[in-house]
Amino acid sequence: MQIEKYTVDELNHQQAAKHQLKFEGVAVDIKNIEEVLQKLSVFNIAIPSWALGTGGTRFGRFSGGGEPRSLEEKIEDVGLIHALNKSSNSISLHIPWDIPENAASIKALAAQNGLHFDAVNSNTFQDQKDQKLSYKFGSLHHVDKAVRKQAVEHNIEVVKYGKQLDSKALSVWLSDGSNFPGQLNFRQAFQNTLESLQEIYSALPDDWKVWVEYKPYEPNFYSTTIGDWGQSYLLSSKLGPKAQTLVDLGHHLQGTNIEQIVSLLLMEGKLAGFHFNDSKYGDDDLTVGSINPYQLFLIFNELVEGMDARGMDHATSIGWMIDASHNVKDPIEDLLQSVQAIKIVYAQALLVDKKALVAAQNNNDVALAQEILQQAYRTDVRSLVSEASLRNGGALNPIEAYRKLQIREHLIKERGLKTVATGL
Numbered sequence: 001m002q003i004e005k006y007t008v009d010e011l012n013h014q015q016a017a018k019h020q021l022k023f024e025g026v027a028v029d030i031k032n033i034e035e036v037l038q039k040l041s042v043f044n045i046a047i048p049s050w051a052l053g054t055g056g057t058r059f060g061r062f063s064g065g066g067e068p069r070s071l072e073e074k075i076e077d078v079g080l081i082h083a084l085n086k087s088s089n090s091i092s093l094h095i096p097w098d099i100p101e102n103a104a105s106i107k108a109l110a111a112q113n114g115l116h117f118d119a120v121n122s123n124t125f126q127d128q129k130d131q132k133l134s135y136k137f138g139s140l141h142h143v144d145k146a147v148r149k150q151a152v153e154h155n156i157e158v159v160k161y162g163k164q165l166d167s168k169a170l171s172v173w174l175s176d177g178s179n180f181p182g183q184l185n186f187r188q189a190f191q192n193t194l195e196s197l198q199e200i201y202s203a204l205p206d207d208w209k210v211w212v213e214y215k216p217y218e219p220n221f222y223s224t225t226i227g228d229w230g231q232s233y234l235l236s237s238k239l240g241p242k243a244q245t246l247v248d249l250g251h252h253l254q255g256t257n258i259e260q261i262v263s264l265l266l267m268e269g270k271l272a273g274f275h276f277n278d279s280k281y282g283d284d285d286l287t288v289g290s291i292n293p294y295q296l297f298l299i300f301n302e303l304v305e306g307m308d309a310r311g312m313d314h315a316t317s318i319g320w321m322i323d324a325s326h327n328v329k330d331p332i333e334d335l336l337q338s339v340q341a342i343k344i345v346y347a348q349a350l351l352v353d354k355k356a357l358v359a360a361q362n363n364n365d366v367a368l369a370q371e372i373l374q375q376a377y378r379t380d381v382r383s384l385v386s387e388a389s390l391r392n393g394g395a396l397n398p399i400e401a402y403r404k405l406q407i408r409e410h411l412i413k414e415r416g417l418k419t420v421a422t423g424l
């Protein structure tokens with residue numbers, strides 16, 4: 001299905017007067033309001049193809065109705081999200097969950113929905129049907145050269161698909177690690193991984209990047225070969241300028257200061273981008289901003305400060321993507337909530353009084369520094385996000401519009417109640 005623009009306009013119209021009042025109330029205190037709105041309106045967050053179906057855990061999966069049954073229907077779903085929020089103009093494919101059999105028609109369909117293709121993701125953490133060698137004991141780090149070769153070739157094939165779709169980055173997440181002490185020689189595992197990544201790196205087109213993601217545990221519970229940002233940074237530095245470190249918010253141990261990691265990676269020009277989600281215990285894959293919105297704000301504060309320091313374009317110079325698994329919510333609602341949560345903290349980070357903060361830092365005025373950050377964080381910027389969406393032709397309140405337009409009900413009618421999407 002496609003959303004008729006007039007239906008969104010009608011809903012906006014019903015809320016216009018109330019919105020205007022709220023917006024003016026906030027805007028009056030913001031000197032550079034037009035600049036903030038302009039930045040918000042060009043800021044987009046990619047949607048991964050594996051997040052459009054209901055996710056599960058190893059204990060079970062409770063699928064919702066009307067889930068996309070094919071890549072085409074996944075693109076359609078991202079098109080719906082984008083039509084409502086005007087902030088999700090790209091899709092990131094996971095291969096082989098979503099192989100574009102006919103790249104030209106897939107590209108055309110995406111373009112019809114106002115979308116392009118973000119990074120392509122390889123998958124060497126599962127064995128596929130008819131796969132010759134198993135990844136049970138790892139892929140790029142494997143002790144057996146033949147397994148490493150198979151995994152390298154898979155990554156190169158993923159790049160080939162990505163080239164057909166005009167993607168510009170390969171995102172690599174390995175589950176490689178060890179489950180018990182003594183299982184692995186850490187140095188050997190690292191060297192093997194480096195060598196494998198070097199082969200992939202040398203097959204990358206000049207205008208491509210490889211994003212190296214880290215994760216401390218799961219599915220291996222003793223060690224992960226790319227376990228933290230230091231190990232990823234080490235690999236990406238040894239690989240060269242086309243390699244960078246990808247930060248997934250859920251891939252940190254409790255209490256890790258992610259904003260500090262972000263700040264230093266940006267300083268070194270090594271921050272590839274983000275996988276957004278939220279967590280309370282580990283890689284919980286919860287909706288971004290649902291558990292710890294203040295931390296998300298602090299991360300965005302570092303992002304804005306660090307990107308400005310290097311003259312980087314906020315919207316395009318690093319990759320922004322949601323990476324979450326929606327087990328009990330409607331995935332589209334969850335994704336709409338996620339994008340809103342990100343835009344809210346981005347808007348708040350844009351409101352931080354940078355000059356005053358620098359002065360407070362230089363005076364060791366700790367209380368004032370905190371006040372300055374919290375002044376921005378405690379500003380209710382939801383009407384700014386709504387205004388940016390409105391100006392782009394999106395909905396003032398995307399989730400409300402999704403419900404009022406009964407989109408899930410339409411999808412169930414079209415696709416049926418019992419559909420299962422590929423993915424997590």
Ligand code: RM4
Nearest residue numbers: 121173213248275323424
């Ligand atoms: C991993 C990691 C990767 C994602 C897979 C599906 O935990 O976050 O980015 O591709 O899950």
Ligand code: MN
Nearest residue numbers: 213248275323
């Ligand atoms: Mn991830």
Ligand code: MN
Nearest residue numbers: 248250251283
């Ligand atoms: Mn993850």
